[in-house]
Amino acid sequence: MHRFFITPEALRGEQVTLTEEIVHHLVVLRLSEGAEIVLLDGLGTLCHCRLTGLAKKTGTATVLVRSKEIERSFPIELIQALPKADKMDLILQKGTELGVTRFLPVQTNRSVPRLEPKREEQRRQRWLRIIREAARQCRRPLLPQLAPLATLDSALAGCQSALRLMLWEEGSHALESVLPQQIPAGAAVLIGPEGGFSSEEVAVARRFGFVPVRFGPRILRSETAGFAAATILQYRYGDLGGAQS
Template identity: 40%
Template sequence: MRRFFFPGPLASEMIITGDDGHHIARVLRLKPGDYIIVAGQDGQACKAEIISVDGSSVKVACRQALTESNEPPVEVWLAQGLPKGDKMDFIIQKAVELGVTRILPIETAYTVVRYDAGKKAARRERWQKIAYEAAKQCGRAAVPEVASVQTFSSLLKMTLPETVIMLYEGQPACGLKQALRMTPSESYLLLIGPEGGFSPDEVLLCRQRGAQIVTMGPRILRTETAALAALTAVLYERGDLGGT
């Protein structure tokens, strides 16, 4: 059954418009009496019956509340150094499928890609749409937010999750698995550098912020590989990827 997100809490009756309304009415050609799954911003979901279709405006009524547990039991933010090409599209899609909570694209000292204000806004809109489609496809209860592109220093000034973990190939003493088992937490921020990794100054700033500097092992991973491998490791060790 197809899943759609409603931009608000669930109600007994809702009207779905925009791209989703067009997709339901014009692409899928669903009609009154057909059923879809609707998930609200409150994380609740229901089986909904289509009541009427008017152009790209679709009216639905909740018929059965669904008790879902599709979200991971831990919160994981991914701060990703901007990679070259379209790698960010891939990272966002797969991170959402795995269970990421929030994605923060960052500019670092070694970032090659630089966007002006207009390009940043356009990229964010594109990335949020990718996150939305991935969340629909894999049955998420909520759509992870893709934040605006920001600098590394501005990121560290934010209110961040309880545990901050930076992946850095120059830190062989502590592995990610060891860090996760030593400091169990309910929320994590994973810091992943771009193709050139992090600068020594950025590592120092993270140490001063109380971050754990860890390695993923003896091999140097591409930025897109490191991001998804680290996210998988956290959700396997502390989340739900290992099963119940």
């Protein structure tokens, strides 16, 4: 059954007004009145619904059954320095598929893109759409959070994760050597831009408890390092390896 995300407010009643984005998908899928779909609020609530009205840009649905779905992935915060071009789109899409629970885009000294304030909200809305579509496609019941673009210092200062890892090729530890045997409450993974971190940024990260780690002899790209880290952590502690039942 086709699944779509909608705001928690929209699912409070038994009659649901569908967004234009959802209606567009329904039209493309050639669904009509009477068809049944699943609407999710991104917080774990699922509503089995029947379409009761469908026009070109508007639609309504009636809630038939409400239920809760628990996500068992390991909590991962991905603190990602802005990469070049549209690589952040890929990071958000694949990170969502791999169980990242929160994305924190940051501006670093060597970040090439410099988003203007007037374009930041436009870019944010695009990123949110990418996250929603990726979560819908991979059937996640929860939507990952997307923090506003921040400086590196402010993002690190607000980090609450128990395990804090920084992918850095110099003076770092093998990842396996720093992973605890017991499952931690969650992990934050810090990824630098194409040009890497400056020595000052490495010092700041260390001050906030981030441990520099490496995967092995190869240096991964900024847009793929987070995928590798998320996969390893989900296999070790999350739902990719069966650590959580």
